[in-house]
Amino acid sequence: MKKVLLATALACMSLTQVDAAEQKIIRISTDNTDLVLQVAPNGRLYQSYFGEKLLHENDLKNLPWNIHAGSDGSVTPRGWEVYSGSGNEDYFEPAIAVTHSDGNPSTYLYYVSSSTQQVEGGTQTTINLRDDKYPVDVTLHYVAYPKENVIKTWSEIKHQEKKPVYLSRYASTMLYFNRTAYYLTEFSGDWAKEMQMSTQQLQPGKKILDTKLGSRAAMHMQPFFEVGLDQPADEQKGDVLMGTLGWTGNFRFTFEVDNAGNLRIIPAINPYASRYELKADEVFTTPEFIFTLSHEGTGAGSRNLQAWARNYQLKDGKGSRMTLLNNWENTAFNFNQEILAGLMKEAKHLGVDMFLLDDGWFGNKYPRKNDHAGLGDWEVTHDKLPGGIKALTDAAKEAGVKFGIWIEPEMVNPKSELFEKHPDWAIHYPNRDMYFYRNQLVLDLSNPKVQDYVYSVVDNILKENPEVAYFKWDCNSPITNIYSPYLKDKQGQLYIDHVRGVYNVMKRVKENHPDIPMMLCSGGGARCDYEALKYFTEFWCSDNTDPVERIFIQWGFSQFFPAKAMCAHVTSWNRNTSIKFRTDVASMCKLGFDLGLKDLSKDELTYCQEAVANWKHFQPAIMDGTQYRLVSPYESNHMAVNYVSKDKSQAILFAYDIHPRFQEKLMAVKLQGLNPDAMYKIEEINLMPHTASTLKANGKVLSGDYLMKVGLDVFGFAQTRSHVISITAQ
Structure with a gap:
């Protein structure tokens, strides 16, 4: 009824x-x-x-x-x-x-x-x-x-x-x-x-x-x-x-x-x-x-x-990605034209594609000596870089690498010429004391004039320096002092119209400079959405480059993003781990370096050069192949992931011992995604000089079926140790 x-x-x-x-x-x-x-x-x-x-x-x-x-x-x-x-x-x-x-x-x-x-x-x-x-x-x-x-x-x-x-x-x-x-x-x-x-x-x-x-x-x-x-x-x-x-x-x-x-x-x-x-x-x-x-x-x-x-x-989702050397961990704000030119030569010696200049290159009335001043004044600091950006692109060309540069165009320091001229361009209350996050304010991108200015930061650099090959676009502050001088009595629209303004600028950059690769960064991984990634080729996962922490961070981001969208750099964070372990962790994403080569021993430098060459060789699998997460760091003291190229002729396995327990039971790692009928040669790569592989299967030829059902014994009891295994169809 x-x-x-x-x-x-x-x-x-x-x-x-x-x-x-x-x-x-x-x-x-x-x-x-x-x-x-x-x-x-x-x-x-x-x-x-x-x-x-x-x-x-x-x-x-x-x-x-x-x-x-x-x-x-x-x-x-x-x-x-x-x-x-x-x-x-x-x-x-x-x-x-x-x-x-x-x-x-x-x-x-x-x-x-x-x-x-x-x-x-x-x-x-x-x-x-x-x-x-x-x-x-x-x-x-x-x-x-x-x-x-x-x-x-x-x-x-x-x-x-x-x-x-x-x-x-x-x-x-x-x-x-x-x-x-x-x-x-x-x-x-x-x-x-x-x-x-x-x-x-x-x-x-x-x-x-x-x-x-x-x-x-x-x-x-x-x-x-x-x-x-x-x-x-x-x-x-x-x-x-x-x-x-x-x-x-x-x-x-x-x-x-x-x-x-x-x-x-x-x-x-x-x-x-x-x-x-x-x-x-x-x-x-x-x-x-x-x-x-x-x-x-x-x-x-x-x-x-x-x-x-x-x-x-993803912007240029089917294109290749450049390896790079960044200067931040090496120099911070303390550099000049000669120091940077020397680092570009180091980048070439390392074998990477590009040198990336980070924060600290701009501002004259209020030079960018720290994070207290200069944001908004996007002109080269004359006494630090007398030849301007062109001298840097020339030095990069002479060294044989590309040149990229850091910007944070959505932000302003109150101690800047921009804020002195246009205080109404920054989000802040008209009748209260300002409070800051990282000594800066957010520019009001609900305002079309501000959108034009932010766009001009990128546009002017590229027009004046067409050989700039890459931007790292940062965004280090949340919105504080939440009031838009532009919107006035429509403050309920600020949070929405501001974001729309950010996207308007990004869209203009892509339309007018479609071939420029760009990294999306936000005080680490605080900006990682697929709308912004229509305009960016990659994003920065975290300022934390400790390889142990990065294993968990990269595992999490891989749930939603391909490896080619995830930037990972080798730095000096957690010096208790080897340069090999740090590099092997970064190699499972888009590889970069942020350290001084002079701090490396001869063997460590040789290792890094070989690791860069290996990463480039396996880029088709890592960047464009299929990823299989095999062993979770959340469920064990280890982690493993493998990538397989589209035609299944090439695969690479990354395996990490994080903090194994004494004599814990170790399980073989069963690969995924291989051709079960194909025969694959197993070879451990990314080895330190004068070091032999301890992998029992090293040099053997095994079927894809065997590798997926029986697997490889790659885990051990050592703290923070890694193996990178090449798997090539014969």
Whole structure:
């Protein structure tokens, strides 16, 4: 009887109801996953399925609408609405909240139309929704990449009311699950402690991961997550949703387990202090939410995301990457033209492709001698570098390496000519004492004039010095003194419009200087989102280059990013570890160095030169091949990962003993991704001079089947020891 009441009531609920013969089913599919949306008889759009791909098209019509009756038999259209509005019948967190110009805070969205079109790598589905009482439109976009098993989605909000409306919620999407249990893995930390992984079971109620820092926004919480379905996320098995938001500002992930044990996930810009005034016909576009639903654990999910990023999202995702020597750990602010020219020769001697000049090269009235002054004054310090940047590019050319340079164009020191001329360009209160993070303020990129200035920093350097081959773009401070002189009475838009301004500048740089490689840096790894990576070739994972810590940091970042996007440098952090161990840890990502060669012994220098040559030889596997995480540092005192080239002719294994226990049981490492029928020669590389390999299989030829089922004995009992194994098809 309840079922009859439900069907009858739903059919009468709305003037915009959809005839049963015209009920719309929208299927968003990859080769492995189906996300099925369905227009219910009430004319609204619901998620009816999200899971492993269904084999038979006819089965879609049997999927439920996921609309629920009350326990007393009454009918309410509460359920898995795809873009639920605030003020409707749903009891839980909404995707959108609009206060209309007449003060009404409710939004009911009804299906209008949908369409599909082919885009690079996949299919884009566009769905149009509209409120039945107010001229408010929401357009949902989904792009499904079949081969990579990745979907990205975002929404657009606009209206035609006579006066502005106010948005207080604006999610990118909503996803639902009905499983026995949900386990959230989050990635958090701080400066030099990025990407600390922790897992907890989600209980009834809401769990929120968010940030309110504005800029350098991911300093404490990174913008990605994993949800293990029925069991904690596992590397090799089980269903897991892996998601990340393309937004370099304040974000919020909401995980809500309802009274029936269902989970809704809402990725969004954080609405904290961000009540947004939306004018008529203005389009509010939310960030892209990128996700994969893996049915074979996080390992397969990571490979999905890594392949997708290289193919479609990362700037120059299919191009090569340059090895480099940075001067920061060697000189800090204390250098001159002659010292830098000498370091360029060291870079050539080391065998890397580029020399990177870090902080400290700019400012004259307030020269950049430390981090207290100079930011904003992007002219070469004359007494330090009398020949300007051109003398440095000339010296690099003479040495036989490329030249790159550090900038931090979004920031300003109060002790600078820029701040003296344009104090209104910096975010700060008009009537309070300023407080600082790292002695600096954030420039107000909601202001188009400031956007032009920040763009000019890059543009002027390249116009005057076209042989500059690389930028390291830093962002060291969150937003403090949170007030925009430009926005004045619209402070609720600051956090959002500022980030949009940052992206506007990045987009202009890419459009006008498309071939310049750029590193995304933010006081370490506090800026690592896939929207910014449309404009950057790589990002800096952490200022912490202690190799032991980096094993954990790089393990975490590899969950969502390919190795070619992750910069790792060999430095003097943790001198208790060998130069070999430090270099081997950095070699599993995009390799760089940040130390003085004069501090190395002859054998250490020879080792580093050979390691650089080996990395370049294996770049096709490490940068463009398939990654398999084999042994987790979170679950053992060791770590191992292997990469396999696309044609499976070349593989490389990195294995690390971190802090083994006395006489603990050591297990063979079973490789993955090889051709089981191929024969591979095993050879240990990256050996110190005059040192023989202790690998029992060194020099042997073994089948891919053997290597994947039996494996190699590569672990030992020594502290912080590493092995790099070349695996080459014969």
